[in-house]
Amino acid sequence: xxxxxxxxxLPLDIFNEILFKRYGIxxxxxxxxxxxxxxxxSLGILAATLLxxxxxxxxxxxxxxxxFYFWLIALPIFLFFFFxxxxxxxxxxxxxxxxxxxxxxxxxxxxxxxxxxGMEISPERMFWMKAxxxxxxxxxxVTGFGASKRIVIWDTCFASETTDGILTIFGHELGHYAxxxxxKGLVFFSLLAFVLLYLGRRSIGWLLSKYGGSWGVRNLExxxxxxxxxxxxxxxxxxxxxxANTFSRYVENQxxxxxxxxxxxxxxxPGQASAISFQKYGESVFVDPDPNAAYVFLxxxxxxxxxxxxxxxxxxxxxxxxxxxxxx
Numbered sequence: 001x002x003x004x005x006x007x008x009x010l011p012l013d014i015f016n017e018i019l020f021k022r023y024g025i026x027x028x029x030x031x032x033x034x035x036x037x038x039x040x041x042s043l044g045i046l047a048a049t050l051l052x053x054x055x056x057x058x059x060x061x062x063x064x065x066x067x068f069y070f071w072l073i074a075l076p077i078f079l080f081f082f083f084x085x086x087x088x089x090x091x092x093x094x095x096x097x098x099x100x101x102x103x104x105x106x107x108x109x110x111x112x113x114x115x116x117x118g119m120e121i122s123p124e125r126m127f128w129m130k131a132x133x134x135x136x137x138x139x140x141x142v143t144g145f146g147a148s149k150r151i152v153i154w155d156t157c158f159a160s161e162t163t164d165g166i167l168t169i170f171g172h173e174l175g176h177y178a179x180x181x182x183x184k185g186l187v188f189f190s191l192l193a194f195v196l197l198y199l200g201r202r203s204i205g206w207l208l209s210k211y212g213g214s215w216g217v218r219n220l221e222x223x224x225x226x227x228x229x230x231x232x233x234x235x236x237x238x239x240x241x242x243x244a245n246t247f248s249r250y251v252e253n254q255x256x257x258x259x260x261x262x263x264x265x266x267x268x269x270p271g272q273a274s275a276i277s278f279q280k281y282g283e284s285v286f287v288d289p290d291p292n293a294a295y296v297f298l299x300x301x302x303x304x305x306x307x308x309x310x311x312x313x314x315x316x317x318x319x320x321x322x323x324x325x326x327x328x
Contacts, residue, residue: 001226002045013037025285028134039092052226060221067201071194079145079186086144095130096152102128103158110170117178117262117327127152132159137284138277140169142176145183160280164273168259171270175258179326181251188247196236203232241299248301254326256308260315261327274312278305 017033020026028036051074058073059066081089090096100107100123107123114121131139131154138157144150151173157166176182207228208217217224256274263270282289282305289306296304303311317324 001230002048006041006045010037023286024136026135027132032134036093043089055229056221056223063220066220067197071197075190075193082186083145083148086148086150090143094134097128097130098123099126099128099153102155103153106158106163106166109163109167113167113171113262113266114174116266117174119174119178121151121174121177125150129154131156136160137281138165138169140173142173142182145186149177149182151177160284161277162273164267164270165277167267168263168270168274168277171259171263172255172274173259174262175255175326176251178262179251179254179258181255185247185251189244192240192243196240199236200229200232203236204228207232242297245299245301246297249303252302253311256303256311257315258326260312261324264318264324264327271312271315275309278309278312281305 017026017028026033054073055066055070058069062069099110107126110126111121111123127150129152136156138154138160140151140153140157142149142151151170153166153169153173157169161169204220204225208215208220208225212218212225215224215228217228219225259274260270263273267273281287287305291300291304302308
């Protein structure tokens with residue numbers, strides 16, 4: 001079933017890549033794209049298969065509390081793979097090198113900003129990622145936790161951004177690091193999964209009691225109940241996506257503010273540097289400057305480029321004698 005779903009989605013995936021190539025956003029070769037697609041689908045199918053087997057094994061052992069035990073067992077599995085992601089999964093798709101080896105001149109500047117925040121981030125946690133063989137735009141992110149936590153900057157940033165632009169991007173990512181957004185996100189998504197599994201347990205019982213006979217499903221333990229689970233995953237998954245996007249926009253806004261504060265007094269005008277950086281990003285990937293508010297609420301996991309640029313050019317508590325929110 002998972003293979004069928006992947007194959008049904010393939011034409012849309014190809015169409016999206018054709019559009020990205022037509023507008024110059026993607027420069028990835030079709031061979032590389034196909035390899036990435038197969039790797040993504042293989043990992044997804046493997047994960048879905050293992051989780052489905054685990055789910056039904058738990059249902060057969062505990063027909064009433066399966067949702068709780070599944071959450072309890074799946075959670076540490078997810079955390080384990082999230083920890084491994086920077087070591088195992090990410091290198092399957094991109095090349096990573098220590099930032100100190102690829103852009104040594106920028107590392108002391110980044111550490112200066114980290115010290116401004118009262119933090120020491122060793123060069124071993126700063127990484128360069130090769131993206132220039134696949135896309136044109138600049139990006140950076142924080143990933144992993146514990147010993148695997150790291151900040152990653154794409155190599156496209158060094159081709160398209162000024163030093164000030166890169167430092168403001170780093171300030172934003174440092175915000176995720178300093179404000180604990182990774183562990184807060186893990187807690188949020190764990191609680192969200194708990195609620196959704198509980199609702200799923202209540203809903204699947206109602207569905208099967210009402211329609212199970214006509215669907216040919218004997219009971220919840222029957223593999224024939226899997227399509228009903230997939231239906232609920234689709235419905236509740238959409239609600240979960242909206243909740244996750246709302247949380248993501250909140251922490252991204254916090255990181256934007258943090259980035260402005262941590263670079264204040266180090267860069268001549270961090271707000272202007274950030275605004276220019278995002279203006280270039282918006283133009284390079286054809287971002288809608290004024291998206292529909294409902295669409296933003298449902299589907300955007302970051303504030304709009306327009307809102308972010310407005311924050312960058314207007315946030316200045318120091319001129320009013322007010323304290324900064326995060327970096328004192």
